[in-house]
Amino acid sequence: MSEMLFYDLKQTSNMTLSMPAQMARELGRRIVAGTIAVGSLLEDENSLAERFKVSRVVVREAVKILVGKGLLDVRRGIGTRVKPRDRWILLDDDVLAWHLSAPPKREFLAQLLEIRLGMEPKASRWAAERATKADLEEISIALDRMEAEQGSTEQFIIADALFHKAVLRAAHNEFLSAMEGVIYSALLISVRITNKDPRENGASIPFHRDVFEAIASGDGAKAEQLTENLLNDARRRLQLELGQDALV
Numbered sequence: 001m002s003e004m005l006f007y008d009l010k011q012t013s014n015m016t017l018s019m020p021a022q023m024a025r026e027l028g029r030r031i032v033a034g035t036i037a038v039g040s041l042l043e044d045e046n047s048l049a050e051r052f053k054v055s056r057v058v059v060r061e062a063v064k065i066l067v068g069k070g071l072l073d074v075r076r077g078i079g080t081r082v083k084p085r086d087r088w089i090l091l092d093d094d095v096l097a098w099h100l101s102a103p104p105k106r107e108f109l110a111q112l113l114e115i116r117l118g119m120e121p122k123a124s125r126w127a128a129e130r131a132t133k134a135d136l137e138e139i140s141i142a143l144d145r146m147e148a149e150q151g152s153t154e155q156f157i158i159a160d161a162l163f164h165k166a167v168l169r170a171a172h173n174e175f176l177s178a179m180e181g182v183i184y185s186a187l188l189i190s191v192r193i194t195n196k197d198p199r200e201n202g203a204s205i206p207f208h209r210d211v212f213e214a215i216a217s218g219d220g221a222k223a224e225q226l227t228e229n230l231l232n233d234a235r236r237r238l239q240l241e242l243g244q245d246a247l248v
Contacts, residue, residue, distance in 0.1 A: 003100040003101055005154065005158070006093075006096065006097040006188055007097060008158075010093055020058050020061030020062045023052055023054060023059065023062035024062040027066060028094060029101045031066070031082055032095065033102035034102070036082055038082050038083070039081065040081065040082050041080065042072070042081070044079070045059050045060065063080055069088065069092050070088045070089040071088055073087075091179070096184070097185075100188055104189055104192065104193060106242060109189055112182060112185060112189070113186060113190075113235055113238075115179075115182050116183060119176060120227050121224040121225070121231070122224060123227075124226070125221065125223055126170075126171035126173060126220070127139075127171045127223065128217070128219055128222075128223040135166065138169070138170070139163060139166040139170060139212050139216075140216075141166075142163035143205075145162065146163060146208060147202075149201075150201045150205075151201075153191065157188065160204070160208075163208055164180075164187070165183070167211070168183070190238055193242065194234075194238055194241055204234070211227050211230060
């Protein structure tokens with residue numbers, strides 16, 4: 001799963017990046033992957049300009065972008081240092097997307113799942129209480145697409161993500177909708193681990209259908225519990241791949 005799929009799901013334009021944005025993306029990927037370690041100093045401006053074949057102005061602007069995302073700290077007389085992960089703006093779309101280019105990290109994936117378990121069951125409850133006819137149609141369409149795309153890993157995960165997106169939006173809570181990038185990141189990282197064989201895609205469809213039916217019937221308590229079951233099943237499958245204690 002590539003980071004471009006993340007941007008497609010977010011409906012974010014990422015195809016015509018400026019030179020500073022392109023350089024920021026390359027540096028950001030390396031920082032997130034740990035190739036440029038937390039606490040380390042970047043090369044000086046001239047060295048970076050030579051390495052990336054860009055002007056010093058481009059380097060400065062790229063660094064500003066990463067400073068704005070919380071990845072870098074610039075100190076006069078010291079240099080540009082990679083900040084600790086707890087200072088990164090992890091909900092930034094680019095920072096989430098760059099994790100897709102990095103080797104999967106168990107701790108990061110565990111934290112993503114914790115956030116999903118914390119917010120998605122409640123979102124399903126609220127969707128059952130607040131969903132409009134149009135909302136239910138959107139969830140149903142995504143579910144039908146999951147069933148139709150079982151043979152394609154990429155198309156199936158897009159349909160899966162759209163299902164969860166539709167449920168979040170049916171909850172009619174702007175803060176939840178703003179968190180959808182976390183879901184995409186968690187899905188796209190975990191699918192690299194658990195969905196190696198497209199023939200296994202259909203295993204989660206009954207869980208999703210049960211959630212939809214509970215939402216459609218207006219049963220908030222049942223929708224909440226079924227969504228928790230769905231996410232715990234995802235956690236179980238990840239533990240089978242990564243080891244029993246990986247996501248505890």
